[in-house]
Every structure is written in C-alpha cells, then in structure tokens.
Amino acid sequence: MSSKDLTSKLSEYIESCKKCGFCKAVCPVLKVSDHIETYGPRGRILLLQGLYEGLLKPREYLARRLYCTLCGYCSIKCISGLELTEAYLIGRTLLTENGIVLDVIGNLIKSIVSTDNPYNVDPSIKAMWIDYLPEKPPTKGRVVYWAGCTTSIRRPDSALAAYELIKSLVGDVAVIDSEPCCGWPLYLAGDVVGYRSQVSKALRSLEGCGAGVVITTCPACTRSLRDKARELGIKSSIKVYHIVEWLYELMKEGKLPKLQLEETITYHDPCELSRHMKVFKEPREIIRSIQGLKLVEMRGNQLESNCCGGGGLYLALDADKSSNIALNRLNDVPNGVKVLVTACPSCEVQLNTAVRGKGLELEVLDISELILRSLNK
Ligand code: SF4
Ligand code: SF4
CATH class of the missing domain: 3.40.50 (Rossmann fold)
Structure with missing residues (x-):
C-alpha cells in the first residue's frame, strides 16, 4: 500500500472511533502504565488522529507510544468493531517511512x-x-x-x-x-x-x-x-x-493415535493464535482427547485471553513492563494446577521467566511437548 492509501485507511479508523473508551478496560499495557491514556488503545487512536491532522509531528515519542503488545484484546471490545492493531501497524509504517525508527x-x-x-x-x-x-x-x-x-x-x-x-x-x-x-x-x-x-x-x-x-x-x-x-x-x-x-x-481424520496422560493442566491462549488466527477451539479439542487429563481453564481464555506481554516487539521496547504483564497473567492460573500449556514460543519464554521470577512450582510446556508425553505413555 502506498503512503497515501495508508493515510486514507488510517482516516477510516479515526472517523469510526467514537472515543467511548470501552477498549481501555482490557489493555494489558495500560494496566502496567498507571492507566496513562496515551499508553492505551483510545489514546493511541487519538495520537494517530493528531498525526493525521498534522497537530503532531512524526517523532520518537509517537513511535514509542505505538508500541504495545498488539494482543488485539481492544479490538474484541471495540463498539465500532475496529481491528485496532491494524491502525497501530499503519502508524508504525507511516513513521518508519518518515525515517522515525527507534x-x-x-x-x-x-x-x-x-x-x-x-x-x-x-x-x-x-x-x-x-x-x-x-x-x-x-x-x-x-x-x-x-x-x-x-x-x-x-x-x-x-x-x-x-x-x-x-x-x-x-x-x-x-x-x-x-x-x-x-x-x-x-x-x-x-x-x-x-x-x-x-x-x-x-x-x-x-x-x-x-x-x-x-x-x-x-x-x-x-x-x-x-x-x-x-x-x-x-x-x-x-x-x-x-x-x-x-x-x-490429523485428529479429525482419525490419524492421531490414542493419547493418555494423568495430569491436570491449564492452557494459555497465545494472542496470535486465538484472537488473530481464531484458533482456540482446536487446541482444547486436542487436549480434551487425552485420556486421564483434566483441563482447567484460566481466568481469561479463548478470545478473552489475557496477554503474556511478549508480542508486538513490546518486549524489545520495554522489558520491565512486558515482564509485569507476564506476572499479571500468572494470577489467572487456577489454584492447584502444576502444568501450564501454551502454543507459542514467545508466550512460553514470557511465562516461564515470570514463573521463575515468582518462584512458583509450575511447569510451562509447549503443546507439542504435552502431546509427545501423552503419546509416550
Ligand atoms: S492491542 Fe493489546 S496492548 Fe495494544 S492497545 Fe490493544 S489491548 Fe492494549
Ligand atoms: S472502543 Fe472502539 S470506538 Fe470506543 S474508543 Fe475504543 S477504539 Fe474507539
């Protein structure tokens, strides 16, 4: 897309946003940023409006504010149905094209x-x-x-x-x-x-x-x-x-062998997989097909999953806040569960680091590790 097309697309977001703020309640970055408006979704749209109307110059300050985890939770809550991460990415592209690269x-x-x-x-x-x-x-x-x-x-x-x-x-x-x-x-x-x-x-x-x-x-x-x-x-x-x-x-075609594992686990939905790719029922069906295994859901799951803080290049930009988001996510783990399964290496790294930081007895596994264990039983 040319800069002109990107700017025109951006204007659609700006015009469609009612500035109601419903998106703010779920933003993980806003939560770890003392709820300062410009760290949250509505604030980002207002900043992009400032850029679009020429009130704000393309500068580092603006580039920094456009970096969040791109978890997409705000889009789920947006009353105008806006795919907000696309707007932030348009903003990042426009700034990069203007030579503003952090x-x-x-x-x-x-x-x-x-x-x-x-x-x-x-x-x-x-x-x-x-x-x-x-x-x-x-x-x-x-x-x-x-x-x-x-x-x-x-x-x-x-x-x-x-x-x-x-x-x-x-x-x-x-x-x-x-x-x-x-x-x-x-x-x-x-x-x-x-x-x-x-x-x-x-x-x-x-x-x-x-x-x-x-x-x-x-x-x-x-x-x-x-x-x-x-x-x-x-x-x-x-x-x-x-x-x-x-x-x-494979499972639907009947080509997955019998899976068995005596374990109680919980599953963290990676934002890229659940909200962005709409793959959240599939991992649950696979996990539930394992005989002997009990899946206990985290608070915040599927399309309403809470982010681990590792996406959108946010970890590179602000490692401290990114880890605070991961620590917050661990509060959603149900009591008594000793295995946390996910399906994204960035989530695994984030959650595992947070588990070690908190000194918890919680094993973080990729879903392939879980299925391999279930096959080997
Ligand atoms: S994508 Fe996630 S981190 Fe970024 S503004 Fe929306 S809710 Fe906040
Ligand atoms: S919920 Fe949607 S319309 Fe309301 S402020 Fe957030 S982005 Fe704008």
Whole structure:
C-alpha cells in the first residue's frame, strides 16, 4: 500500500472511533502504565488522529507510544468493531517511512539482515538444537518442520519435542539447517518492504528443500509465511500449518493415535493464535482427547485471553513492563494446577521467566511437548 492509501485507511479508523473508551478496560499495557491514556488503545487512536491532522509531528515519542503488545484484546471490545492493531501497524509504517525508527527497533532490523534472526546470534547457534536430535534429520523432504527464531534460540526443548512428535506421526521430516527469519518482526516494525523481501527469502528456502507441507510451532511464523504473505500477493504453493492446526486435522481424520496422560493442566491462549488466527477451539479439542487429563481453564481464555506481554516487539521496547504483564497473567492460573500449556514460543519464554521470577512450582510446556508425553505413555 502506498503512503497515501495508508493515510486514507488510517482516516477510516479515526472517523469510526467514537472515543467511548470501552477498549481501555482490557489493555494489558495500560494496566502496567498507571492507566496513562496515551499508553492505551483510545489514546493511541487519538495520537494517530493528531498525526493525521498534522497537530503532531512524526517523532520518537509517537513511535514509542505505538508500541504495545498488539494482543488485539481492544479490538474484541471495540463498539465500532475496529481491528485496532491494524491502525497501530499503519502508524508504525507511516513513521518508519518518515525515517522515525527507534534505536532498539533499528538494531533488531539490522540483526535480521546480518544474522537472519532478531536476536543477533550467530546462525550456527540458532541451528544448534538440531545437534541434539538422536539422528541427523534430512534437509530435503515434502514435510518440513519450521522451528522459527524464537523456538530455536529461546526454547530449543520445544523444537526437539515438536520434531520428534511430527516424526513419530508421519515418518520423515526435514529441517532447514540455515533457516532464515520469517520476516514477521520486520512487518511489526512497520518495514513492509523489508518484510516482503525476508518472507520471500524464507519461502524460497522452503521451496528449495522440496517442501509441500510446512509445520511450525510459532503462530507468528504461521501468520508471516502464510496469511500475511498471501494477503500481500506473495505466491507460494506450500501449505503452512501451525502445529495445533495440523494436529487437529490429523485428529479429525482419525490419524492421531490414542493419547493418555494423568495430569491436570491449564492452557494459555497465545494472542496470535486465538484472537488473530481464531484458533482456540482446536487446541482444547486436542487436549480434551487425552485420556486421564483434566483441563482447567484460566481466568481469561479463548478470545478473552489475557496477554503474556511478549508480542508486538513490546518486549524489545520495554522489558520491565512486558515482564509485569507476564506476572499479571500468572494470577489467572487456577489454584492447584502444576502444568501450564501454551502454543507459542514467545508466550512460553514470557511465562516461564515470570514463573521463575515468582518462584512458583509450575511447569510451562509447549503443546507439542504435552502431546509427545501423552503419546509416550
Ligand atoms: S492491542 Fe493489546 S496492548 Fe495494544 S492497545 Fe490493544 S489491548 Fe492494549
Ligand atoms: S472502543 Fe472502539 S470506538 Fe470506543 S474508543 Fe475504543 S477504539 Fe474507539
């Protein structure tokens, strides 16, 4: 979209917002920011209105305020039905096009360009989890497991479990040992040109290894490699699934073996998966199919799930507030539950760090780890 089209789209949001403030009640960033209006959804729309009307100049202050977790909860509560995260992303893009890029975000973009991941770690470290597999996996094949940067670097145990799970269900699974970044952080940073180039590179690398089906444990990678790429007209014949979607399809086709585990768990809905991709019934059906397992819901679940604070590049921008959001989320864990399952590596990292910070006896697992345990019983 050109700047003119983006500005015109932004004007639709500004005109449709009734400034009622119903969206404010659920904003996790507002809660950890002393309820200062400009940290919340209505305040962000007012700031964007100021930018649109020329009352506010594109500057760092404005860029900072446009960074929230992009959890999308405000959109669920908006009386005008506005998809507010899109408005914030338009704002980020317009500021980036005006040359306003915060240092921390600029460094993240540079890291993707130079190391192919947003963590600025050597690509060999990102691929290190592969060395811990019992056998060297093929690098070409029809079914490919795409770990993504966060799972590979921050949650390698989940990558190992996901790989083992997929292998036990379909046989041969390939991995790319020099997997590029999927480009999603660039999209979130308002660098749409950079995103297009990076996601095309990622899809080319998958095509190069003969992939027909790609399964990932990261909802952000799914949105990037499939949904956003498709929306922007980037063509690919590869079928991309989040592992929950893929397991659900297997279950419906009767191809999921018997699952059994004596455990009481709770499930945290990742915002990207539940609110943005509308995948919240599927994980529950899979979990409930495990014999012996009891699922106790968290306060705030499915479309009304509370955020963990890890999305939208917010962790990079304000680590303290981001962790406070994660600590708040732990208050929603039902009493007596010892296992917290989720389906996103960023949520896992956030919640696990908060659990350790609070000294709780709570194990945080990816859904692949849970299903693998249930298969092995
Ligand atoms: S997307 Fe989430 S964090 Fe951002 S303004 Fe809306 S409710 Fe707040
Ligand atoms: S609920 Fe919707 S219409 Fe009301 S202030 Fe929030 S964004 Fe505007």
